[in-house]
Amino acid sequence: MVPEDARLRVVIVGAGLSGIATAISSALSGHSVTVIEQARQLAEVGAGLQITPNAARLLKYWELPASLWEAAAEPTKLTVHRYSGQILAHDSTFDKNIRAKYDAPFVDLHRGDLQLALFARAKDLGVTFHFGERIERIDFDSTVVHSVAGKTFSGDLIIAADGLWSQCREAFVGKKDEPIPTGDLAYRIVLTADQISDPDLKALVENPEVHFWIGPGAHAVGYSLRGGQMYNIVLLVPDNLPPGVSKQAGSVEEMQKLFVGWDPILNKFLTYVTNVDKWKLMHHGEMENWVNDTSNLVFIGDSCHPMLPYLAQGANSSLEDGAVLGLLLGHMTDKAQLPRILRLYESLRKSRGEAIVRETFKQRHDFHMEDGEEQKKRDELFLSQLGKEIKGHFPSRWTCPEVQPWLYGYDAIKEVEKAVAENPDLFSQPTPSRSFCQIL
């Protein structure tokens, strides 16, 4: 808890997962937090989210309501199939292995459940929310954000948590800065267990596992939600949405045609789909800085490191951002430390966030190979490790011993403890002039 005179007024733009997580973490550190969100309310939008141990441990740390864990599904197995259905990789004790290695679970959640649980916790901690206010301008001299409706919100620090189409980012760079298409789009599908009559599929839904099917230019992922009462499928395919359109209702027929010849199990699932949306997958170039020169604006989440969802790290790394920022702010003893604390946040988070972005593109390369020599070599590597403990580089980073540990093993709380121990001067108190006056 920060002392009273180091207490900041924090204004967070955006009540997505990164915004609310940072609100919790900053409020736990003793700061006064206001969140401004353009939506009129938090709707149960979105579909499934894979929450990996690096973020699951934070949700535990923040003491989210028990109902969140009851709404989760913990996959017991993880399987990668070639698009034909042939098994390329299989971890038959995935849940146990993950808990043993990382001391935290890998769980699948409905995005709405997670967002509402975070929201409830933030409200408990006294965070103030303003819905239906779209921020269009920032006055950096006075640390004030202005909404389209003409309202103003002032503070000591503005946290940009406004996602892919960040207005804060444009205010920071001083020009239009729209996201760039990745060349892929996602079909997102959620089915309920009672919609599914096929006994084989029902068994898959009710017994949580993760399945990937990888093929030329595309892949699919399926996993259970809500303790096996729901099934989430994401289909990642080449983008054919018109330029400038980021989301559109899709045609079920067009979607099914893209997967003709793929595993019959996947196709059986697709016969249950009655409507579907297409989401253009976008990213951004790297920003030079995540903190402005006047140290009153800092970036988190998709506003500064949007990525392909191919490692399910967008939300997970956003929660890490929130944890690190809030915990560092909890070590403040004097407001004058803010510029250096923000720089420390940037040094801890920027290189990791950007490394994860690059890794998601590498995963696309390895999952979307056209049939041919490169794909044959990849599959030989996959199959050489089937049924064994995986060693060395592995084409699925989900179980790769070189990538999984740095993704899932990251502990934001320990990272902050280490950074604080390594920077004793930054957090020392009081300022020399004040103590000198007191002595006099």
Ligand SMILES: Cc1cc2nc3c(=O)[nH]c(=O)nc-3n(C[C@H](O)[C@H](O)[C@H](O)COP(=O)(O)OP(=O)(O)OC[C@H]3O[C@@H](n4cnc5c(N)ncnc54)[C@H](O)[C@@H]3O)c2cc1C
């Ligand atoms: C198909 C797909 C599957 C995914 N699966 C996973 C997964 O399994 N695991 C995972 O970790 N991640 C996943 N992700 C990524 C994840 O959803 C995002 O990375 C994450 O939600 C980003 O959170 P955020 O809070 O930074 O941004 P957002 O969720 O975009 O939130 C931004 C918020 O700011 C508000 N806002 C925007 N502009 C303004 C403004 N001017 N004024 C006020 N409010 C504003 C918005 O309304 C919104 O509420 C997936 C993404 C996709 C597309």
